[in-house]
Amino acid sequence: MDAIIKESLQKGIGFSEYKEMVSQLILDGKSTGPNQSDALLNYSKLNERRMARLHKTLKIDDVSKDFIENTEVDQTWLLITESWCGDAAQSTPMIDKVAELSDGINLQVVLRDENEALMNQFLTNGNKAIPKLIVIDNKTETVVGEWGPRPKTATKLVNDYKETHGGLDPQFKEDLQKWYNKDKGKDTLDDILSLLKSTLKNSLKKAS
Numbered sequence: 745m746d747a748i749i750k751e752s753l754q755k756g757i758g759f760s761e762y763k764e765m766v767s768q769l770i771l772d773g774k775s776t777g778p779n780q781s782d783a784l785l786n787y788s789k790l791n792e793r794r795m796a797r798l799h800k801t802l803k804i805d806d807v808s809k810d811f812i813e814n815t816e817v818d819q820t821w822l823l824i825t826e827s828w829c830g831d832a833a834q835s836t837p838m839i840d841k842v843a844e845l846s847d848g849i850n851l852q853v854v855l856r857d858e859n860e861a862l863m864n865q866f867l868t869n870g871n872k873a874i875p876k877l878i879v880i881d882n883k884t885e886t887v888v889g890e891w892g893p894r895p896k897t898a899t900k901l902v903n904d905y906k907e908t909h910g911g912l913d914p915q916f917k918e919d920l921q922k923w924y925n926k927d928k929g930k931d932t933l934d935d936i937l938s939l940l941k942s943t944l945k946n947s948l949k950k951a952s
Contacts, residue, residue, distance in 0.1 A: 745885035749878070752862040753822060756852030759840040766792055766827045776827040777857040784828040791833035798837040802929045808937060809845060817848035819888075819943065822878040824856050824863060830917070831894050832875040834924040838932040839877060842940075850882075868893055879939065881947045888946035891939050895931035898923060 757765070766776065766788065774780055775788040804812070821843055825832040843851035856863050856874050863872050873893035881888045894902065898920060905916050 745880075746865075746887070748861045748865060749822065749880065749887070752854050752859045753820065753852060755858065756822065756854050759823075759836070759843075759851055759853055762825075762853040763792075763795065769827065776855050779857075787828040787830065791827060791830065794833045795837050798834070798929065799841075802838055802841055804841060804845070804933060808933060811937065812842055812845040812940070815846070815848075815940065815944070817846060817940070817944065817947075818882045819849050820880040820882055821849055821851045822862075822880060823851060823853045824859065824866070824876040824878070824892075825853060825874050826856050829874050830921060831898070834921070835892075835895060835929075835932045836875055838929040839875075839936060842933070842936050866890055877936075877939075879943045881943070881950065884947065884950045886950055888950065889939050889943040891935060895927075895935045897927070897931045 769776060770785070770788055770792060773785060775784040777784070821839070823836065823839060825836060840851060843849040854862065856872060856876075863874075863876070866876050866878060867873070868876070876892035877890060878887055879889040879891075880886065901920060901923065902912065905912060909916075
């Protein structure tokens with residue numbers, strides 16, 4: 745296994761433990777990461793409420809649930825995130841729900857700014873965009889897939905807006921959060937199921 749990934753996995757914590765850590769930091773008036781500000785704290789508070797709501801309300805349809813529960817895998821999902829990231833708050837609860845349904849998926853969370861070398865291996869268009877999900881086949885100890893930082897439809901919305909306006913403004917970011925709320929995790933679920941299927945194929949190739 746890549747030494748950087750191995751080192752990062754040693755720092756990994758479960759998703760429930762991650763949420764508990766975020767809640768404690770907020771009580772202490774902090775966000776995750778080395779940089780602290782009122783803005784990052786307020787984002788973290790908003791995201792904590794958002795993740796709690798999504799964990800209660802997100803649904804996985806019976807067909808998808810059956811596929812996840814009955815697909816044999818032996819994988820570690822290494823999730824890079826931070827408490828202040830709005831995209832992460834919208835998509836990581838669904839990632840956790842999928843992982844919970846499978847006996848063969850071990851979801852581990854690490855913080856971006858504490859794992860710079862890892863993040864630099866999984867940049868998006870040269871940027872340290874999060875969340876980033878790295879799928880590791882435990883038998884071959886190799887990376888067989890990755891996802892992030894946004895589901896496919898949100899990615900297209902962002903790219904189209906950047907092309908037209910040259911960047912993202914507060915109004916677009918607000919509109920993007922409204923899209924997430926309306927989507928109810930369906931696009932993320934679709935992406936993660938596609939990722940799971942592709943990693944199975946990649947694992948077979950690496951094992952042969």
